Amino acid sequence: MKEILAILPGTVRSILTALPSAVREQLEEIRLRQNQPLEIRYGQQSSYVSATGQLTANARQGWPFPEEQAVKLLNLISQHSLYTLEEELKRGYITVTGGHRIGIAGKVVLDKGTVKGIRDVTSFNIRIAREKKGVAQKVLPYLFDKGRVHNTLLISPPQGGKTTLLRDIARYVSYGNEWCSSRKVGIVDERSELAGCLNGVPQRDVGPRTDVLDACPKAEGMMMMIRSMSPDVLIVDEVGRPEDGEAVWEAIHAGVSVICSAHGSQIEEAARRPALGKLMQSGVFSRYILLDRSRGVGTIHGIYDQNLKLVRREEAAWSS
Secondary structure: OHHHHOOOOHHHHHHHHOOOHHHHHHEEEEEEEEOOEOEEEEOOEEEEEOOOOOEEOOHHHOOEEOHHHHHHHHHHHHOOOHHHHHHHHHHOEEEEOOOEEEEEEEEEEEEOOEEEEEEEEEEEEEEOOOOOOOHHHHOHHHOEEOOEEOOEEEEEOOOOOHHHHHHHHHHHHHHOEOOEOOOOEEEEEOOOOOOOOEOOEOOOOOOOOEEEEEOOOHHHHHHHHHHHHOOOEEEEOOOOOHHHHHHHHHHHOOOOEEEEEEEOOOHHHHHOOHHHHHHHHHOOOOEEEEEEOEOEOOEEEEEEEOOOOEEEOOOOOOOO
């Protein structure tokens, strides 16, 4: 929390510091909306927060985030230079020290139909990046076959833990483990969440043999990574667009193993997305990992093979 508190205006910082320690330790999101009550998400629940740090379900009792605090927060994030965040503002989020991501909303500025940036920012969603080393241990035995890395698709609804798991898989593959020797890993991190780069430097431990293309579109980044860094394994988060599917196809047929993720609550749901459905029908993925939040973040609902046959069911969650 020190990294988060350091970029918050004093009033917001004081309120969050007053939260019960058990709540602070589970914080996932801090939502600040101009003239609306401060809201947090922790564990598997959400709550408003009063001016004294008390949790409440009543929005009227929550501390309203004033306009001057919104301006101050944006200045703190940008170090009083919004110009330096021009590219981030186009994407709708800003990554800060520690790999934490701050989503923003407000008045969108268009230039010939293309988003040029966001001004009059009125909403902030601070997503707290929590590095959980070791969470991939349960799935590692199923990702390798005689040293070969299975092409794998992680499927999870939002906040199901897929990015955390994907990051830890990258770390294990890069360092090497009992099922696989150390491999060169390439991460294409379009949303700056996997490696949490700041000025191009990963803020998370993604391994010693890992190269990261930060804030780069996935499809273009995968081809760039293959041409320039010759990875053994490509790690990519949230594929789904047609160009993403084509890039995954090209990478796999170039001899590179791909471990990626996609949104979905069921394998069948992911298969209905055109780009993913084509890949799945072609049989390029030999492992599927389905995650949910039924027992907390990171519940491994099941691990499946190429024919969608259940290989293992895991009921525990790493957050429990």
